[in-house]
Amino acid sequence: MPSSRETSRFFRVRVARITDLTPSFRRFTFTGDDLDEYGDPGFDQRIKIVFPTDGVGIAAMPTGDDWWTAWRELPDDGRPPFRTYTTRAVRRDVREVDVDMVAHEVLGPASAWIENARPGDEVLIFAPTVALTEVSFGVDFVPPAHTGDYLLAGDETAAPAIAVILEQLPRDATGTVVLEVPTPGDLDYLPRHPGFQFHLAPRTGADRHAHLVAATQAAAAVLTPEGHGAEVEEVDIDAGMLWEVPRTAKGGAALKKAPLYAWLAGEASAIKALRRHLVTERGVDRRAVAFMGYWRTGRAEV
Numbered sequence: 001m002p003s004s005r006e007t008s009r010f011f012r013v014r015v016a017r018i019t020d021l022t023p024s025f026r027r028f029t030f031t032g033d034d035l036d037e038y039g040d041p042g043f044d045q046r047i048k049i050v051f052p053t054d055g056v057g058i059a060a061m062p063t064g065d066d067w068w069t070a071w072r073e074l075p076d077d078g079r080p081p082f083r084t085y086t087t088r089a090v091r092r093d094v095r096e097v098d099v100d101m102v103a104h105e106v107l108g109p110a111s112a113w114i115e116n117a118r119p120g121d122e123v124l125i126f127a128p129t130v131a132l133t134e135v136s137f138g139v140d141f142v143p144p145a146h147t148g149d150y151l152l153a154g155d156e157t158a159a160p161a162i163a164v165i166l167e168q169l170p171r172d173a174t175g176t177v178v179l180e181v182p183t184p185g186d187l188d189y190l191p192r193h194p195g196f197q198f199h200l201a202p203r204t205g206a207d208r209h210a211h212l213v214a215a216t217q218a219a220a221a222v223l224t225p226e227g228h229g230a231e232v233e234e235v236d237i238d239a240g241m242l243w244e245v246p247r248t249a250k251g252g253a254a255l256k257k258a259p260l261y262a263w264l265a266g267e268a269s270a271i272k273a274l275r276r277h278l279v280t281e282r283g284v285d286r287r288a289v290a291f292m293g294y295w296r297t298g299r300a301e302v
Contacts, residue, residue, distance in 0.1 A: 008126065008132065010050075010126050012124055013031060013032035013097065013124075013125055015030060015117055018119065020103075022181075022188060023183045023186060024181060024182045025103070025159065027099070027100050028098070028117065029097070030123070030125065034095075036092045038125075038130070039129045039132045040087060041128055041136040043165050043168055045086060046084055047138070048083070048084060049084075049123050049124070051109050052123070055077060056078055060078060081110065084294070085160070088164060101114050102114075102157060102159075135251035137251055140245045140263070143261040144254075144261060147258055147259075147260075147261045148260055150175030150176075151178075151223055152165060152166070153178035153179070153212060153215075154178075154266040154294075155179070155209065158266050158294065159179060159189055162179065163190050166190065166192075171194060171195065172195060173196075177190065177197070177198045179198075180203055180211045180215075180266075181202055181203065182202065184202045199218075213273055216264070216274050220277065220282050220284070221282075224259065242271055242275070243291070244291045244292075246289070246290065254288070255288055258287075260284060260288060261288045262288065262289040265290075265293075265294050266294055267295055269293075
């Protein structure tokens with residue numbers, strides 16, 4: 001029996017319902033006997049979902065305190081795959097959790113599971129528990145207490161997190177959302193917020209993230225005057241991860257106030273270009289910008 005003091009752990013859950021929200025976004029509603037203990041710190045809370053494959057089941061996943069090290073020490077053909085998602089909604093009273101996933105052509109174990117899953121199928125979710133009462137380092141939306149405008153931008157992998165952020169921001173918050181999605185039918189995925197302008201577009205042509213980059217640059221030109229920012233160090237997105245979330249040592253916002261807070265997430269090459277544009281060309285304080293390269297074209301997540 002897990003300790004009631006654990007602030008995060010694995011939950012064994014099963015699919016209760018599957019809902020196709022749009023052509024690309026599929027909602028999985030999970031249920032489990034202990035989901036009344038599932039924590040919900042809010043905003044873009046990251047979780048890990050462990051998927052079964054034909055060769056290895058979820059029972060092979062190490063679930064102890066040092067599960068990451070134990071997982072890495074397993075043989076390649078004995079490691080259950082896992083991927084990162086965002087908690088979309090939690091209903092502890094009925095022991096349910098919603099996670100929205102992107103359905104696309106089968107490229108790996110996660111997309112295969114999304115394509116073939118049925119009610120009753122089981123996965124493991126590594127997530128916070130209700131014992132988590134302090135800052136969650138799995139939450140990367142960490143704006144200053146006094147923020148003028150928000151800039152939220154990303155591709156379909158960032159859409160569930162943007163959706164939760166929009167739902168949880170106060171109604172008097174203001175800003176801009178830029179989102180690039182696979183098809184025109186996906187444009188209705190996001191909830192609307194009265195204080196935000198929305199620049200949404202389906203992906204077209206060979207330039208995969210043309211809308212995301214161009215529309216975010218246009219939004220930045222409106223939200224902040226052109227400045228002379230600091231040079232940002234280049235990140236080799238083929239060798240390392242582009243992930244920069246400004247925080248204090250205790251995990252809080254790096255600034256007390258800022259005229260603009262930007263949260264950018266999606267494919268690493270697009271986020272790298274936007275990082276350089278906002279900080280170096282527009283002069284946005286890098287302590288008020290979170291950059292997350294969720295994935296890299298042609299490369300699966302670990």
